[in-house]
Amino acid sequence: xxxxxxxxxxxxxxxxxxxxxxxxxxxxxxxxxxxxxxxxxxxxxxxxxxxxxxxxxxxxxxxxxxxxxxxxxxxxxxxxxxxxxxxxxxxxxxxxxxxxxxxxxxxxxxxxxxxxxxxxxxxxxxxxxxxxxxxxxxxxxxxxxxxxxxxxxxxxxxxxxxxxxxxxxxxxxxxxxxxxxxxxxxxxxxxxxxxxxxxxxxxxxxxxxxxxxxxxxxxxxxxxxxxxxxxxxxxxxxxxxxxxxxxxxxxxxxxxxxxxxxxxxxxxxxxxxxxxxxxxxxxxxxxxxxxxxxxxxxxxxxxxxxxxxxxxxxxxxxxxxxxxxxxxxxxxxxxxxxxxxxxxxxxxxxxxxxxxxxxxxxxxxxxxxxxxxxxxxxxxxxxxxxxxxxxxxxxxxxxxxxxxxxxxxxxxxxxxxxxxxxxxxxxxxxxxxxxxxxxxxxxxxxxxxxxxxxxxxxxxxxxxxxxxxxxxxxxxxxxxxxxxxxxxxxxxxxxxxxxxxx
Amino acid sequence: xxxxxxxxxxxxxxxxxxxxxxxxxxxxxxxxxxxxxxxxxxxxxxxxxxxxxxxxxxxxxxxxxxxxxxxxxxxxxxxxxxxxxxxxxxxxxxxxxxxxxxxxxxxxxxxxxxxxxxxxxxxxxxxxxxxxxxxxxxxxxxxxxxxxxxxxxxxxxxxxxxxxxxxxxxxxxxxxxxxxxxxxxxxxxxxxxxxxxxxxxxxxxxxxxxxxxxxxxxxxxxxxxxxxxxxxxxxxxxxxxxxxxxxxxxxxxxxxxxxxxxxxxxxxxxxxxxxxxxxxxxxxxxxxxxxxxxxxxxxxxxxxxxxxxxxxxxxxxxxxxxxxxxxxxxxxxxxx
Numbered sequence: 089x090x091x092x093x094x095x096x097x098x099x100x101x102x103x104x105x106x107x108x109x110x111x112x113x114x115x116x117x118x119x120x121x122x123x124x125x126x127x128x129x130x131x132x133x134x135x136x137x138x139x140x141x142x143x144x145x146x147x148x149x150x151x152x153x154x155x156x157x158x159x160x161x162x163x164x165x166x167x168x169x170x171x172x173x174x175x176x177x178x179x180x181x182x183x184x185x186x187x188x189x190x191x192x193x194x195x196x197x198x199x200x201x202x203x204x205x206x207x208x209x210x211x212x213x214x215x216x217x218x219x220x221x222x223x224x225x226x227x228x229x230x231x232x233x234x235x236x237x238x239x240x241x242x243x244x245x246x247x248x249x250x251x252x253x254x255x256x257x258x259x260x261x262x263x264x265x266x267x268x269x270x271x272x273x274x275x276x277x278x279x280x281x282x283x284x285x286x287x288x289x290x291x292x293x294x295x296x297x298x299x300x301x302x303x304x305x306x307x308x309x310x311x312x313x314x315x316x317x318x319x320x321x322x323x324x325x326x327x328x329x330x331x332x333x334x335x336x337x338x339x340x341x342x343x344x345x346x347x348x349x350x351x352x353x354x355x356x357x358x359x360x361x362x363x364x365x366x367x368x369x370x371x372x373x374x375x376x377x378x379x380x381x382x383x384x385x386x387x388x389x390x391x392x393x394x395x396x397x398x399x400x401x402x403x404x405x406x407x408x409x410x411x412x413x414x415x416x417x418x419x420x421x422x423x424x425x426x427x428x429x430x431x432x433x434x435x436x437x438x439x440x441x442x443x444x445x446x447x448x449x450x451x452x453x454x455x456x457x458x459x460x461x462x463x464x465x466x467x468x469x470x471x472x473x474x475x476x477x478x479x480x481x482x483x484x485x486x487x488x489x490x491x492x493x494x495x496x497x498x499x500x501x502x503x504x505x506x507x508x509x510x511x512x513x514x515x516x517x518x519x520x521x522x523x524x525x526x527x528x529x530x531x532x533x534x535x536x537x538x539x540x541x542x543x544x545x546x547x548x549x550x551x552x553x554x555x556x557x558x559x560x561x562x563x564x565x566x567x568x569x570x571x572x573x574x575x576x577x578x579x580x581x582x583x584x585x586x587x588x589x590x
Numbered sequence: 591x592x593x594x595x596x597x598x599x600x601x602x603x604x605x606x607x608x609x610x611x612x613x614x615x616x617x618x619x620x621x622x623x624x625x626x627x628x629x630x631x632x633x634x635x636x637x638x639x640x641x642x643x644x645x646x647x648x649x650x651x652x653x654x655x656x657x658x659x660x661x662x663x664x665x666x667x668x669x670x671x672x673x674x675x676x677x678x679x680x681x682x683x684x685x686x687x688x689x690x691x692x693x694x695x696x697x698x699x700x701x702x703x704x705x706x707x708x709x710x711x712x713x714x715x716x717x718x719x720x721x722x723x724x725x726x727x728x729x730x731x732x733x734x735x736x737x738x739x740x741x742x743x744x745x746x747x748x749x750x751x752x753x754x755x756x757x758x759x760x761x762x763x764x765x766x767x768x769x770x771x772x773x774x775x776x777x778x779x780x781x782x783x784x785x786x787x788x789x790x791x792x793x794x795x796x797x798x799x800x801x802x803x804x805x806x807x808x809x810x811x812x813x814x815x816x817x818x819x820x821x822x823x824x825x826x827x828x829x830x831x832x833x834x835x836x837x838x839x840x841x842x843x844x845x846x847x848x849x850x851x852x853x854x855x856x857x858x859x860x861x862x863x864x865x866x867x868x869x870x871x872x873x874x875x876x877x878x879x880x881x882x883x884x885x886x887x888x889x890x891x892x893x894x895x896x897x898x899x900x901x902x903x904x905x906x907x908x909x910x911x912x913x914x915x916x917x918x919x920x921x922x923x924x925x926x
Contacts, residue, residue: 390807410807417807426807428800430867431793439797440808442790450788 091118092154093250093281094139099148100160101134108134109305112148116250116283119276123296124285127324129480129509131305132285139170139252153249171243174254175507177235179227179242186210186223189242213241217271231379232256233264237271244280251275254285258506258536262377263551269295287509288538289321290572345369348497348529349415350401354388362556364548366498369527371520373540373547381550382535389500389533390417402497409500413443416496420503423483429476434459436475436486441493465489481515488519491528498529505538513539541573609861609913610873616859617880624887631890638769642761644882645775649830650849651856651874652782653823658857659786660816661799661866662710662717664823667853669728670699671846674831676732676741679841683736685747688756696828702728703824707817725850733843741841753839760836771833778829782822783871795819799866855902856881858909865913880905 094116101109108131116122126132137143142150142158142165150158152168172178179188190196190206207223214221221234230238236256243251253272260268272282272295286292292299298312301324311320351364366372376382389400389409399406402414409415419425428436434455441458442448448455459471466489470482478486491499504520505513520530520543532540541547547559559566567574625631650667657664674695681691702724709720745753763770786792794815797805806812827846834845854864860877862869881902888898 411809411811413809419803419807425801426804428797428804428867430800430863431796435793435796439793442793449790449793 092116092151093118093120094153094283095149095151096135096138097149097151099138099150100146101138101143101148102146103134107146107305109138111306113307114300116281118249118281119279120298121272121276121282121284121296123292123299124283125289125292125299125301125324126285126287126509127301127303127308128511131302132509134305135302136172136252136254139250140168140172142166142168168250169246169248170250170252171239171246171248172252172254173236173239173243173256175259177227177239179230179235179238181226181228183227184223185221185225185227185230185238188227188238189223189245193242193246195246210241210245213245217241217274219271231261231264232259233261233268233379236260236268240271240275244275249279250281250283252283252285255287255507256284257286257288257291258503258538259379261379261382261535262375264379287507287513288536288572289316289324292316348402349531351399352401353398355398366529366531368497368529369524370529370545371524371540371543372529372531373537373544374531374533374550375537375547376533376535376550378550378552379535381552382533385533385550386502389502390419413440413494414497416440416491416494416499418487418491418499418501418504420506422487422504423480426487427475427483429474431475433471433473433475433478433486437462437490437493440490444493444495462489462493480512484512484515485519488516488523491523492526495526496528498531499523500531500533502532503534503536503538504532505540506534506536517543537567537571539572541567541571541577606861606868606870606873610870610876613860613873613876613880617876617883620880620883620887624883624891627887628890631887636886636890638764638767640879640882640886641772642769643886644878645769645771646830646833646849647852647856647878647881648775648779648875649826649833650853651860651878652779652871653826654850654853655857655860655862655869655871655874656782656786656795656819656822657717658854658862658864659795659799659866659869660819661802662816662819663721663854663864664706664820665718665721665850666702666706666724666728667823667827668846668849668851669725669732670702670824670827671831671834671849672843673702673728673732673735674699674828675835675838675845676735676831676841676843678832679741679744679835680736682744682748682753682756683741683746683841688744688748688752692832695831696825698731699824699828699831700821703821704817706824707820708813710820711813711816732845736841736843738843740843743839744835744841745839757836757839760833762836774829774833778826779871779875786871791815791818796867799863799868801867852881855906858906858913861909861913863913864910 092115094114096112096114099109099112100107101112112131112135114124138145138150138158144163144165145158145160147160149156149160152170156162157166157168180192183192186203186206189210191201210223214223217237219234219237221230221237227235227238236253240251256268257265272284276282284292284296289299293316296316298310299316300310301308345368347365348368349366351366353361353363355361364374374385376385391410400409400415401407402412407414410417428439431439438445438448438455438458445454445458463471466485470478470486473482475483475486501520504516508516517539523530524543530543532544534540537547541564544564545561547564549557549559551557564574565577567577621631630636650671653667654664677695677698678688678691681694682688686694706717706721706724709715709724710717743753744756745751759770760774761769761771765773786795794805794810795818797808797810798812798815802812827849830849831846835841838845856877857869857874858864858877859880860869860873860875862873862877884902884905885898888901893901
């Protein structure tokens with residue numbers, strides 16, 4: 089007989105007069121690996137918060153481990169022993185793995201810390217899942233995969249029976265994800281329940297027993313293994329898939345065109361002295377399969393730290409990508425990380441355009457005319473808002489429009505689709521397509537391909553063992569099924585370069 | 591009427607203007623209140639003295655505001671003031687031409703600024719620690735230049751005329767009926783106000799305080815900009831050192847003691863956020879005036895020094911608290 093571990097029964101939840109969850113129904117069984125596919129992000133934060141903190145409900149009940157833990161009629165509030173693992177680490181930096189797992193958890197009763205004894209207690213847990221993480225390692229030095237494993241171990245040691253994994257595929261490398269899935273399956277057999285949240289159906293299908301589809305704070309449907317096929321996926325993504333497929337057929341740039349960026353003699357773990365070229369208006373995806381390579385590429389791009397002749401070249405001159413206005417960098421989660429919240433919308437918009445417009449900051453007239461011109465695209469009201477109060481869509485648009493005004497030769501984006509729902513992914517695809525249409529090249533550095541394939545002209549996959557492998561557009565069909573949109577290329581084969589309706 | 595309303599709205603919508611206007615309103619209230627308690631507060635002579643005294647706080651406030659807008663702090667301000675006063679006075683007592691003495695002091699002060707900027711910007715030391723170190727170094731230099739004692743009168747070797755000339759220029763003479771001290775501070779205020787609000791460097795300073803990572807990725811040279819802000823701070827401190835030297839006619843080893851805190855207070859009262867990213871020098875002007883008016887007014891109504899300190903301390907805490915509350919509640923909408 090299956091035991092229910094979590095149930096949200098007709099939960100309606102509101103905050104400051106806004107309803108985030110409406111008649112929300114979800115039921116998860118003990119030892120299950122359940123999936124949650126949010127078609128948009130609305131209500132997801134509220135759901136994750138409710139899972140742990142039992143905030144007052146407008147209506148409905150929440151049961152955890154067979155007990156009523158939250159009810160619209162009940163004012164008793166408690167904390168549920170549930171772990172949520174997401175791209176933001178919940179480990180305490182500066183402390184070791186051992187300290188995080190044992191000492192910094194509620195209920196650790198010992199006053200004096202006996203490190204040797206704790207290590208002995210930890211070893212069986214490490215052996216159980218076959219991991220060789222050192223208990224003395226400082227947690228900030230852990231890879232994405234190791235960090236998730238430590239967070240899972242901490243949850244297991246603390247007796248948490250439900251572990252929520254949110255978009256882990258975006259920060260765990262392709263090499264490690266299979267090992268992680270093995271650990272998840274191992275613990276699920278031991279009765280620990282997992283809720284795997286991902287906006288990518290392909291990822292959910294790889295690991296989950298069934299999936300709950302969520303949209304606008306409601307569960308739309310629950311699909312079991314039999315129904316988790318490609319036809320369902322196409323139905324779910326109806327509209328979005330259409331949008332992506334259209335972008336597959338956009339006018340391609342001439343990839344034999346002018347080189348705008350030359351990456352010379354790059355060295356990554358396992359790869360030495362490799363050159364890369366990016367051409368005008370091209371969309372290049374750089375996909376490291378290993379987190380160390382990913383980290384080293386990102387730090388090279390952002391910090392500009394390269395030696396001797398190695399580095400980034402434009403028109404034969406060595407450049408610092410962060411310093412030159414001929415390149416633009418867009419980091420992860422640009423809506424949170426790429427804006428200046430204390431500056432006005434206009435100042436944010438023009439921040440990297442002052443090299444194109446002389447005396448920009450001195451002249452009110454220039455700013456006014458730019459504002460007038462841009463308001464045709466952005467609308468006038470955004471200029472009156474503080475940047476902090478912009479919606480996520482407006483913030484993302486602001487970042488990309490700033491790049492448009494900067495008019496660089498190349499834009500380097502790091503994991504642009506990470507953690508975004510369909511609506512935002514569609515927006516980002518549109519904005520990236522807009523940049524390409526202006527002849528601006530885009531280099532996307534990502535461990536998870538997400539939707540990049542739909543716009544990509546080339547993919548460079550970097551593997552510590554196999555080296556760098558380059559795929560042109562007509563080779564995209566050779567990617568495995570679980571790479572988003574690879575099936576479209578598999579199905580269309582050679583005809584991919586010609587849209588049937590064009 | 592509509593256009594008048596919209597221009598007022600436009601002025602208030604300028605970043606940091608709300609806080610600056612609040613500080614000006616507070617200044618008027620405080621000034622009128624003290625004037626009612628003691629009508630001498632309204633006298634022309636008192637106003638002139640007030641303007642002269644606030645000039646020191648305005649100058650160090652400008653320097654500290656530049657640094658605070660980048661999200662950092664400069665604890666070496668008071669010591670650089672003292673070092674500048676001692677160095678200038680010592681050189682003059684040795685018969686060095688006042689202009690040369692000032693140039694040497696300025697170079698030494700700016701060196702401290704560069705060191706602060708490099709430690710904070712390049713080596714990413716916590717600004718509190720880095721400038722705490724240079725605070726002791728600068729104060730130590732101030733002590734050592736004249737063998738651990740205050741200097742003699744600056745005119746002792748230069749002659750009375752040159753000594754008086756220096757003192758009058760920086761402290762005792764008036765231009766257009768107002769003490770030169772105020773005009774010097776006001777001129778420096780105008781220059782740095784322009785630099786902060788109308789130039790690319792100014793925009794970079796705000797950007798670093800608002801989001802340092804985004805600034806770096808947007809092509810801002812964070813190290814160079816940080817050094818510039820500490821240079822401004824050091825420059826203003828050196829000028830205050832000249833003023834204190836001119837006021838006393840000698841170098842005092844304790845000159846500028848705790849001025850770094852007065853500088854923080856002037857900025858914070860005027861709405862410069864200690865968290866970085868926002869604030870106007872206009873607010874710092876108001877903050878320095880509030881600070882000096884409080885000191886002056888409390889003196890004139892016979893309040894004890896202890897009361898003065900408590901009142902000022904409470905105002906600083908309230909100003910910072912208001913900034914924190916405004917930031918946390920300024921339209922941040924929780925995502926669902």
